[in-house]
Amino acid sequence: MPLVYALPGITGTFPWWSWLSGHSSAAYAPGTFLGLWPETAGTMIKPTGTTGTAAPTKLVALVVDDDEDLVYTMSHLVARKGFQVHNALNGAKALAKLPAITPQVVFLDIGLPDQSGYDVCKQLRQSPAGAEAYIVAVTGRDEPGDLLREANSGFDQHVTKPMTPAALNQILETVRIRQAVPRKGTGEEGRGMV
16 A cells, blocks of 8 residues: 655655656655655665765765654655665664664664664664764653653654654754764764753
C-alpha cells in the first residue's frame, strides 16, 4: 500500500520515488498531496540534482526509528537540505552502519524495538564514527526525567514528535555551523542539551 503525505513547501523533482501516477519524476506545487512508494529501503537517498558523485564536504545524516513512514519522510526532507542520508529501523542496524559512515547528525528515536535510544546513543558516543555526531532525541516523551536521562546518555538536543520544519531547519543549520567551526580537545567542549 502506498504512503500518502502532504509536503507543504516542498517543490522540485524526486527521482528516487516512483509516483503512483506512473511518472518517474515530476514537479509538484507546495501543499500538493503526493503518493509515494519507496523504491529502496535502508539505503542512502541522494538529494535532487546530484550527479552521482558526492562532494567531499557532503554532510552525513543517520535517521533511526522503527516507524518506516517517519524514516522515509525524514530521510527525504533531510536529503532535500543537501545531506547524504542513511537510515535504520532499529539500534543494531544503526550501529552496524558506523564503520562505513561517520554521521555529523543522528536523529534517534528513544523507543526502538531492540534496545533503547539511550543505549544506542551511549554506544554512538563510544564509537570513533559517532563520538562527534550531533545526536537528536526524536521522541514522543517530554517529561523532565526523560530530558535528564537524554542529557546523561549523550544526546545534544531533544525534539518532541512530530518535528516541525522549523525545528528540522534549526538542527541542520546547527550541524552546518558546528562543522565550520574547529573543535578543540576531546570534542566535549560546547556539548549539552539544547
